[in-house]
Amino acid sequence: VKEENWFFKLSKYSNDVQDAIESGKLRIVPDSRKNEMLEFIKEGLQDVSFSRPRKDLPWGVPVPEDITSTIYVWADALVNYISALGYPDGEKFKKYWPADVHVVGKDILRFHATIWPAMLISLGLEIPKTIFVHGFITSGGQKMSKTLGNVVDPFALIEKYGADAVRYFLLREIPPTEDGDFTIEKFQERYNSDLASGLGNLVARVTTLTTKISNFQFPISNEFSNSNFQKLLTETKVKTEKALGEFQFNAALEAIWEVIHFCDRYIEQEKPWSLDAARDQEKRREILGNLLFVIGEIAELLKPFLPETSKKIIQQLKEGKGQPLFPRIP
Numbered sequence: 001v002k003e004e005n006w007f008f009k010l011s012k013y014s015n016d017v018q019d020a021i022e023s024g025k026l027r028i029v030p031d032s033r034k035n036e037m038l039e040f041i042k043e044g045l046q047d048v049s050f051s052r053p054r055k056d057l058p059w060g061v062p063v064p065e066d067i068t069s070t071i072y073v074w075a076d077a078l079v080n081y082i083s084a085l086g087y088p089d090g091e092k093f094k095k096y097w098p099a100d101v102h103v104v105g106k107d108i109l110r111f112h113a114t115i116w117p118a119m120l121i122s123l124g125l126e127i128p129k130t131i132f133v134h135g136f137i138t139s140g141g142q143k144m145s146k147t148l149g150n151v152v153d154p155f156a157l158i159e160k161y162g163a164d165a166v167r168y169f170l171l172r173e174i175p176p177t178e179d180g181d182f183t184i185e186k187f188q189e190r191y192n193s194d195l196a197s198g199l200g201n202l203v204a205r206v207t208t209l210t211t212k213i214s215n216f217q218f219p220i221s222n223e224f225s226n227s228n229f230q231k232l233l234t235e236t237k238v239k240t241e242k243a244l245g246e247f248q249f250n251a252a253l254e255a256i257w258e259v260i261h262f263c264d265r266y267i268e269q270e271k272p273w274s275l276d277a278a279r280d281q282e283k284r285r286e287i288l289g290n291l292l293f294v295i296g297e298i299a300e301l302l303k304p305f306l307p308e309t310s311k312k313i314i315q316q317l318k319e320g321k322g323q324p325l326f327p328r329i330p
Contacts, residue, residue, distance in 0.1 A: 006051040006063055008075070013118035014045040020127060026117055027130040029247050030177040033106070037113045045114060050075045078116045082125070098126035106133050132247050135179040137170075152182055164306040165191055165326065171249040171305055188329045195326040198260050199298075203313055203325055206263075206291045209272060211320045213284055229290055232262055233297055240301060249305070256301050263294060292317060 018041045020026040021034060028034035051069040054062065060070035081102075085093035104112050109131070117127040136143070139150040157166045169187050172194065174180030236255050243252035272287045299313040309325055316322040 003053050004069075005049040006066070006069060007047045008050045008115070008119070008122075010045045010048045010115060010118050013121050014041060016121050017041060017045070017114055017117050020117060021113065025129075026113070026127050028109075028113060029130060029132045033109055033113075033131075033133040033177070037109065040110065041114060045118075048115060074111055074115070075119070078111065078119060081116075099128040101130045101132050102128050103132050103134065106135055109133050132177075134177060135175065137174060138179060138181045140183050141181055157187070161187075161191065161329075162308070162326075164309045165195060168195060168253070168306060172253045173250070176247050176249055191326065192329055194257060196324075196328040198257060199309070200325040200327075202260055202263055203295060203316060205267065206288065206295060207316055207320055207322070210288045210292065213272065213277075213288065229262075229266075229294055232259060233294065236301065244304070253305060256298060256305075259294065259298055259301075263291060267291065 018038065021028060021038055028037060050072050051063050052072055054068050054070045057070040060073065061076050063069040063071055081099065082093060082097060085096055087093045102112055112131055120127050139152055142148060142150055144151045154166060169190050173186065173190055236259050239255040240252040243255065270287045272284045275284050295313060296317055299310045303310045312322060312325060
């Protein structure tokens with residue numbers, strides 16, 4: 001096939017793009033993808049076709065001053081990042097560009113790490129700050145395919161288990177930058193162990209104990225009598241912030257769940273239900289105050305990951321009652 005195309009002079013911007021990536025001005029996460037792009041650029045970027053004959057693509061955006069040609073779909077698609085914000089004079093464009101993060105699949109990295117920054121440089125515009133590259137989700141170890149019949153419908157999962165449960169599995173189980181696998185068995189196992197028996201059980205256990213022992217009639221402390229709690233929470237906040245900065249969502253959640261496990265051990269160690277109601281009233285209130293406060297902190301830490309669950313926990317801390325957060329899957 002032979003046809004006339006308009007080309008974008010990508011080769012002209014090869015050094016600029018390489019410098020941006022090497023210097024970190026354009027950060028690519030993970031480093032393996034950054035190195036992949038640098039190797040690709042060092043081989044020499046070639047000028048790239050930016051049009052197709054209009055007779056073949058009559059529905060596309062016409063090339064200015066050439067009614068016989070249509071802008072190639074990828075060039076058109078990339079421009080949407082700024083045209084949707086009202087480029088060049090729109091208020092949203094002035095406010096939101098350059099993008100803090102482009103989240104892209106590994107199969108479209110070359111467009112976003114070479115062609116797109118070169119287009120922006122050619123326009124004299126700021127380039128994105130970060131490109132976060134994720135892998136694919138397989139189903140039972142195979143690529144999802146209608147032919148194989150292994151396609152997973154996320155909306156059906158959400159309808160049955162709730163959006164937060166699905167979010168939790170994807171963020172906790174699927175590696176942020178690599179391929180990850182989904183099966184309903186893995187999902188249910190993670191749901192029961194971490195959500196039903198872990199977070200949900202802790203909240204239910206503490207609110208039930210507090211209602212039973214004191215009818216929720218005392219204020220939640222804003223500090224700990226147990227210094228181990230304060231130390232753990234401080235460390236966890238540092239860990240989660242660092243993990244989020246590196247897009248390690250699974251590591252952030254793992255750190256939060258360590259706090260949940262610590263609370264479970266604390267309950268078993270202190271056994272507030274076994275303390276004498278009259279003689280040990282202050283001790284019981286102290287133990288439950290510690291637990292209620294830390295559960296509130298857990299709810300705050302979970303906001304970016306499980307927003308609806310976070311709201312429900314905070315509500316239960318105010319009222320002392322509520323439906324189970326995550327009913328166990330039989």
